Amino acid sequence: MKVTPWEVSGEIDYNKLIKEFGTEPINDKLLARIKKHTGELHPFLRRKIFFSHRDLNWILNEYEKGNKFFLYTGRSPSGQVHIGHLVPWMFTKWLQDKFNVDLWFQFPDEEKFLFKEDLTFEKVEKTLYDNMLDVIALGFNPKKTKFLIDTKDAGLMYKPACEVAKKITFSTVKAAFGFDNSFNIGQIFYTAMQTVPAILPSILAGKNIPCLIPHAIDQDPHFRISRDVLQKLGYYKPASIHSVFLPPLSGPGGKMSSSDASTAIYTTDDAKTVKNKVMKYAYSGGQPTVEEHRKKGGNPDIDVSYQWLTFFEENDKMLKSYYDDYKSGKLLTGELKQLLVDKLNKFLEKHQANREKAKDKVKEFYL
């Protein structure tokens, strides 16, 4: 297994990641504490899709004292948004609503430019706009949400980025990200830019404000560095809450890839494409023949359609009945796939309509 911000491969053992990265698991006590404030738990919390954190208890301590936090997350524009990308953003939207807090959403439009040999800024700019539509479509409140675009907001970000960069050695970056001497100096500097949004609201307000970063676990190496450096610079260490990856359609191992259509469903896929992809590619835990399936039952724990339903079917009772029926052989693979297709298409129909409406709103989110 390999998990870095730029590469995820192999079969992922999330408990092992907690140990390797040195994060904390989200336990029932912490869930109960969150529930006290939110009234209900998001399915992503109930199902341990958000499974790990740093300093979440501290964020809640401060919140209970009246010291509100802000949220920070981001997306490096490159290629199309797939439904796996939406997972942390949907959860961020829920946190924003439940705690009534500001969100700073970073679009580091230089990141993938620096990391991908053949990517031009021209191409990045197009995907940036396109990616912003997906974020807005999730319903973020423009009055409480700010988009930070690295090349556009560089004037504001560069000074704090240098403060941060001055405290990070090349050997720290090498160790955290697995870089060697062949990496370009933009790549080496980049992590400083991803740290800045964790303090920019504090700098602008002239006082320290706690920061909570919801993100997929692969981004943790950045924020491990941020926490170390920001403390030295006199800021709070940012807290974080970490999600697993939506598994690739084609089976266990790695995460969905924007560049491999057989592993991912894009937010712009039409209903027919969704159905074709799921029917053709979704890795099945079923038996080779209907007779055998009826007799022995399927394995929902490795079945990707079932795994995806744990992300998209909010109703716990329905989900449990799918699990039980698939396991007993009552529910066939084709039927389970169809349940997923219906769920995804309902979700995407709404998302795509909101995405159209988002076209008039982009500027409202700019700084």
Ligand code: TRP
């Ligand atoms: N590096 C992230 C990506 O590749 C983008 C990003 C920037 C981000 N800031 C973030 C992700 C904060 C999560 C939280 O898409």
